[in-house]
Amino acid sequence: MSPKPSLLIATSLATALALAACGGKPDDAAPPPGQVTVATLKAEQVGLTRELPGRTSAFLVAEVRPQVSGIVGARLFTEGSVVSAGQPLYQIDDRSYRAQSNSARAQVARAEATANAARLSAKRIAELTKVQAVSVQDNENAIAALKQAEADLGAAKASLEAAEVTFGYARITSPIGGRIGKSSVTQGALVSVGQADPLATVQQLDPIYVDLTQSASELLQLRREMAGGRLQDNLQLPVTILLDDGTEFNHKGTLEFSEVSVDPTTGSYALRVKVENPDHVLMPGMYVRALVGSGVRSDAILVPMRGVARDAKGATTAMVVGKDGKVEVRPVVVSRALGDKWLVESGLKPGDKVIVEGLQKIQPGMPVQASEAGAGVAKKPTSPADAAAKQ
Template structure:
């Protein structure tokens, strides 16, 4: 059997082996290559002219509205239209009992005939009197009376003619016609109903829907802000006064509206002003009272910077920031100020400049001052860099 060696004999050997093993591990770690910089995708900001828009809520209203009311009294004999259909201006709608008005017209015509007969007799009398007064066969007074009688007969004819015209108007009003062209609604009366002249309740309502109005509202604060930006030169007015119309389901209406007028008074109860637009409506797709939104141009911003929304982050307080790649290829954090969304981008007011490369992909794997490998969005990714070995491995 071998004698057990004392502990002091093995201790130097263990230290030597441990030292050699440690040196070998450090050499292997030094020989491992450094990882390449993380790859990120960037978008280089370029100034451009942007047309700024605003969505305004509104309601549709008819272009023309006419409430049909009788101008004479009578019993409704017939309805001459189909409810819900298109009617033309002057088209008969209701026929009232016109027997009384027909009799009045005939009486007026008879009075006119009688007056015309009297004027003929007065004319002959005045003519004879004018001849006789020349030879002193009648007095001058009698001649003047004959002339006056002729003038009175002529006036009676005019009065009778006016009575005929008036009776004719009343007689024609027994047939109620459409005052405008448009779509007529339901009738509030039926055959046999008694209607009175200028009654409060309309018999029916006609609405012209092509074109149609869209009444929008815009807050006075927005109007004031736009005017301030125009005055400061930050916003240029545009000649485009048309607007896209968005329906209740979010789809865009196929026809654009044009500005009709803008109200000059602010409603004190709502703090907003009214804007009216005219929109073509050939297929009656827009109906009165529908809720719509109009995308209205508020002006143009020259040299505007638009940053992709995925490149802008916000902290819990809502402050916006962005990560950019500087000229040294390192990440730099920027506090930015954005005002509104333009499509899928933010309109930058402060914090970024033209030429800045904003990181849009790979934001979560980088931090400030870290070197990165940037690729422009839409460009082909660069070839992977070969691992770099440390000099300590040599």
């Protein structure tokens, strides 16, 4: 065979490759800008809160104790029930106290009779003195006898009142309204004045207190920010109570007071919140958490959490689209979380465009095309090649 056909094929292939190379696109064309989503920051007024741990305690607590000694004749309440102020709880055998009361009443009747006789005698002697039928000395003696009889009557009435008070103590009543607990004595038990154990305990649970603890360092920081004008007082806002399972309690609380001293063992101080508790859902001793207002910041800057990165050393940074449309890295300082955003202390200012989406495809100094978060994706610009393809 002749080698001419093979030579012709090779020449044709070389010519085709050369023509393709001359008509191709240049390899050093600039890549299109990256597509990112940004959140434009703005100053806004936000209320700052602090979640604090605490425990509930009864609004009022009264220990029921005997004020006279004797045998318990009857228990007049149901354990665990709700009692009202003045409701009878125990009846102590009162026969001896009733007898003392009756004796004191009889002494009062005797003293009244003596005083009445002395009063009539003094009146008659006074009339006889006017006609000089009796001496002045007799008149003075009659007046003195009347005053002594009236004093004896007053003493007898005081003794009767004391006897009736002691007699009334035989029926033990509830000093406050609330829920009563377990009884420590039963019918037939001997109780005495000054005994160590109470008969029962009554606790008022509506409203109820929530005792919270807060670090003293947080209090100092709060006062510094208020003194510097960065925060406004917000302590009068309602307090939200969070139950142990994380759900919010139906009723808001109000801050009653904060302790004036710091616990030296824990470095914290106490706050007390009063909460309405009509259904007695909160019981004394329950662990709860409370969202307490710590102030209002009028020029707060909030940045979405997804736009802030934290390195291994704890430093936080954010990527921002600069005025030239290129990516910049900003070191930022954040203090607390408010929902899905961080509260910015420094590093960012109103108007900054923080990149929140597309962070994996960009680098510092890279030009990007930004679209605002929630405003839809910006349309990609049409390239000359796409325009030619459409034609």
